[in-house]
Amino acid sequence: MSVKIMSLTDAAVARINEIIEESGKPVVGVRVGVRNAGCAGMAYTLDYVSEPVPGDDHVEEKGVNVYIEPKATLFLLGTVMDHEESMLSAGFTFKNPNQTGACGCGDSVQLQPADLKALAEARAHAHP
Template sequence: MGRFSVLTLTDAAAARVNEIMASRDGALGIRVGVKKGGCAGMEYTIDLVTEPKAGDDSVEKNGAKVYIAPEAVLFLLGTQMDFEVTTLRTGFVFNNPNQTSACGCGESVELTAASPESLRQMQGAA
């Protein structure tokens, strides 16, 4: 059985992560997580990584490294991370199958942890 990725990166997201890594001395990548907050209940977090933490999962694409906080794995399972530039907003976008709703401003989301069945399906596909 192969190893599956908790999340995937688009080319645009990988390019932006590489830009961030190149602009900061000692940067090894970024860490994606979730925390309680906002009107919908949870918010995505993104932090610079200069030293990986024990238990971090990671994905890599085109040299870009994204670490996933262990407490966020079940909330991010199956997520595609993208980077978009629009007239109103520039930033990372998470296309997350575990997201059940979002607040009107888009700053917070409601997430449900992935089911054991989802995990089995991803393991079988790897």
């Protein structure tokens, strides 16, 4: 059993499908990445994908295609992408086991690369 880079909630799948339908251009999915930003150090990025970028990781879940920038893969390993709405805001959220902190305003996060050795050991113990 391999480690899944990212999974999506039903709400995220529904919102991505809406975004694709409303895009007004040919879109095959979305691309998730990270960039240096904000007071905590990093921010998530999300863009349309009209055709897959060679080298991107690919996750297909419930008919939705998500492509992940290679430089972001280790930072996103095990992440659950969700879409949440409240009276004041709506947006995608990322429940990321590699997050070590966040800024007070929520615009940026502190991320560390996933510990591949720990993941391998956990898998070995789970499936002797």
